[in-house]
Amino acid sequence: MNEIYIFFGMGGYALYVWSSFGFTLIIMLSLLVKSYKNNKYNLKTYEELKSYSKRFKENNVKKP
Amino acid sequence: MKKLHKLANPGKFYRLSEKILPWSNLLAISLCGLGLYLGLFVAPPDYQQGETVRIIYVHVPAATLASLVYAIMAITSAISFIWKNPLGSFIAKAAAPIGAAFTIIAIITGALWGKPTWGTWWIWDARLTSVLILFFLYLGYIGVWQIFEDQNKAAKAAAIIALVGAINLPIIKFSVDWWNTLHQGASIIRLDGPSIHSDILIPLIFMWLGFISYLISVLIIRIQSEITLQKIRAIQIMISEQK
Numbered sequence: 001m002n003e004i005y006i007f008f009g010m011g012g013y014a015l016y017v018w019s020s021f022g023f024t025l026i027i028m029l030s031l032l033v034k035s036y037k038n039n040k041y042n043l044k045t046y047e048e049l050k051s052y053s054k055r056f057k058e059n060n061v062k063k064p
Numbered sequence: 065m066k067k068l069h070k071l072a073n074p075g076k077f078y079r080l081s082e083k084i085l086p087w088s089n090l091l092a093i094s095l096c097g098l099g100l101y102l103g104l105f106v107a108p109p110d111y112q113q114g115e116t117v118r119i120i121y122v123h124v125p126a127a128t129l130a131s132l133v134y135a136i137m138a139i140t141s142a143i144s145f146i147w148k149n150p151l152g153s154f155i156a157k158a159a160a161p162i163g164a165a166f167t168i169i170a171i172i173t174g175a176l177w178g179k180p181t182w183g184t185w186w187i188w189d190a191r192l193t194s195v196l197i198l199f200f201l202y203l204g205y206i207g208v209w210q211i212f213e214d215q216n217k218a219a220k221a222a223a224i225i226a227l228v229g230a231i232n233l234p235i236i237k238f239s240v241d242w243w244n245t246l247h248q249g250a251s252i253i254r255l256d257g258p259s260i261h262s263d264i265l266i267p268l269i270f271m272w273l274g275f276i277s278y279l280i281s282v283l284i285i286r287i288q289s290e291i292t293l294q295k296i297r298a299i300q301i302m303i304s305e306q307k
Contacts, residue, residue: 007104011115016180020173024122028278031165035282039289046292049299056303 074151074291081284088280095274102267110264119177121268124252125275127170130198131233133163133279137205138230141223150294153219156226157209158286162279164202170195182246190239191247194232201229215297 010017103121110117137156144152174192175185186192205225212218240249251259258265 010118011109013114013116013180016116016176017118020119020122020176023172023176024126024169027165027169031161032278032282032285035161035285035289039285039292042289042292042296046296046299049296049303053299053303056306 074154074294077151078288078291081288085281085284088277088284092274092277092281095270095277097274099267099270099272099274102270107263107267113181116177116180117264119173120264121271123170123173123177124268125272126166126173127195128272129275129279130163130166130170130195131236133159133166134198134201134226134230135233137163138226138233141226144219145223145227150219153223154287154290154294155283156222157219158283158290160202160205160209162282162286164199164206166275166279167195167199167202171199187246189245189247190243191236191245194236194239197232198229198236201225201232205229 008014008018099121103118107118109115137159140152140155140159142152143149144156171192174195178187179185205222208222208225209218212221239245240247252265252268260268
């Protein structure tokens, strides 16, 4: 128990050390998640647009 | 050269990047995990700085990559500008938010280290100021892409910012030598070898490689996103022309 206390205590500098690691983690993870979601969203939009334009072309051809 | 030309084709790049992505993900997780384990549990505290020295395991990789990403951005912008290749500007556009993230991490963790070590969160010294300018350059670059509606004009304006801003890179690198700064000089890449002990250096190298793998992963995801966006635009234009 005491060892855990010493580890997280960081020699009295816990606030500075853990804030640094925490801030880094939050920024890097949120950028990763945002980029990933954005990529998925774009891919979905692209697939939708592709099928829409396909139908659009077919409709145009049918109209004499 | 022929291979380079093939790579410069967005479709080819997309397929290649799909193969790299799982590996860079795996490397990012395992290298950062190993680096954190060694840095937090194995490495001893510094005899002067105590436990605060552990902040360097995130500060140094973030700070070096902050400059590296800007250099990538400047080079790919120049290539795109000269050879009129769209992939170059996709890479630069995709890289900018990652560079901005690394820069703000470097500034904040630097402040969190500076307070207990120097006694101040911030000082207007050459290194800190030039890195703050780097952060504003990133914001300006990202902003330009949003201001212009015409993406070709945006690409040109953004490329100019990326190239002009690159002047700041040698200033950041040599600021600790040219001016009498509070920030310490280079201690890892030196002609006479690193000046820090291997117990601290080894976890730092693992963290640095882990951060590079993370950079590769996120960059790939963002470039793929840009390529898809370009395809979306092409279809939109096609539809609007047929209407």
